[in-house]
Amino acid sequence: MATVNTVLGPIDTAELGFTLMHEHVMCGFAGVFRDCPELLGENMMERAVDDLKKAKKGGVDTIVDATTIDLGRDINLLVEASRRSGVNIIACSGWWMDIPRFFAGISPDQLADIFTREVEKGISGTDVKAGILKAASDMSGVTAEGEAILRGVARAHHRTEVPIMVHSYSPGRVGEQQLAILKEEGVDLGRVKMDHSNDTTDVEYLVWLLEQGCYLGIDRYPGRNVSPQGRTKTMKALIDAGYADRICPSHDRLAVHVMAATPMITEEERLRMNPHGFLYVKEAVFPLLKELGVSEEIIDTLCIKGPRNFFEGV
Numbered sequence: 001m002a003t004v005n006t007v008l009g010p011i012d013t014a015e016l017g018f019t020l021m022h023e024h025v026m027c028g029f030a031g032v033f034r035d036c037p038e039l040l041g042e043n044m045m046e047r048a049v050d051d052l053k054k055a056k057k058g059g060v061d062t063i064v065d066a067t068t069i070d071l072g073r074d075i076n077l078l079v080e081a082s083r084r085s086g087v088n089i090i091a092c093s094g095w096w097m098d099i100p101r102f103f104a105g106i107s108p109d110q111l112a113d114i115f116t117r118e119v120e121k122g123i124s125g126t127d128v129k130a131g132i133l134k135a136a137s138d139m140s141g142v143t144a145e146g147e148a149i150l151r152g153v154a155r156a157h158h159r160t161e162v163p164i165m166v167h168s169y170s171p172g173r174v175g176e177q178q179l180a181i182l183k184e185e186g187v188d189l190g191r192v193k194m195d196h197s198n199d200t201t202d203v204e205y206l207v208w209l210l211e212q213g214c215y216l217g218i219d220r221y222p223g224r225n226v227s228p229q230g231r232t233k234t235m236k237a238l239i240d241a242g243y244a245d246r247i248c249p250s251h252d253r254l255a256v257h258v259m260a261a262t263p264m265i266t267e268e269e270r271l272r273m274n275p276h277g278f279l280y281v282k283e284a285v286f287p288l289l290k291e292l293g294v295s296e297e298i299i300d301t302l303c304i305k306g307p308r309n310f311f312e313g314v
């Protein structure tokens with residue numbers, strides 16, 4: 001029996017159920033919830049809980065909250081959101097790409113100590129433990145700071161056995177660099193999920209990642225640059241290649257986020273692109289997969305088998 005740390009305590013992997021492997025209850029920057037709540041808009045807690053309640057009602061049992069410290073992770077917020085909505089929430093440790101100046105000279109082992117403590121003892125002075133580790137690199141490839149974080153995450157993984165999610169830039173095949181570093185650190189790539197893999201339509205590259213043993217986060221929906229239909233066709237190709245049990249569809253949705261006076265995208269447009277919230281994959285992606293010829297048997301287990309296998313280290 002394998003267990004996973006959720007924000008309300010460990011659960012058996014059999015209880016994970018329908019799991020979205022890359023989401024955000026609230027996303028911004030370090031300290032935003034506590035220190036700058038005005039930026040998150042009115043009634044942010046209610047809005048987050050409503051969004052999650054809708055997800056729960058629609059059949060979502062569990063989400064992985066991919067919000068690291070630098071993205072504004074607030075562990076008490078996640079506890080309250082989970083308690084009030086009934087959705088299991090798995091919190092992450094690790095770091096995204098907002099690297100503070102004072103990181104200069106910080107070693108992978110120093111970071112590994114923090115990440116390990118967050119998995120073994122708790123986050124922000126609570127006894128709430130992280131269930132997954134996260135590292136990130138984007139368009140510019142693995143920077144020096146990104147490398148220190150990735151190595152720190154790898155070392156915390158060795159100490160805790162908690163699996164790793166990697167924010168990657170698939171159009172630039174940045175996963176090749178990230179996996180090379182993880183291999184150097186001796187990480188079993190079967191414990192690694194490469195995220196944002198549907199930002200590319202390069203199936204050959206994605207199959208290469210899968211052949212290395214990784215799981216793939218098909219986790220940007222509706223997403224930008226690549227159309228939602230294009231993303232789903234890529235997923236179909238990966239299913240046809242035999243990898244249905246190693247892919248994890250999700251949205252990378254921010255239930256609550258910083259409300260800029262001049263946003264990149266208006267709330268109306270956001271709602272028009274995705275009227276289903278955390279149920280978009282169920283409501284808009286799965287029907288297209290079915291139309292494309294994927295069997296109901298596979299579709300029904302897509303957000304169940306991959307996540308469970310990943311946490312069990314199968």
Ligand SMILES: [Zn+2]
Nearest residue numbers: 022024066252
């Ligand atoms: Zn994300």
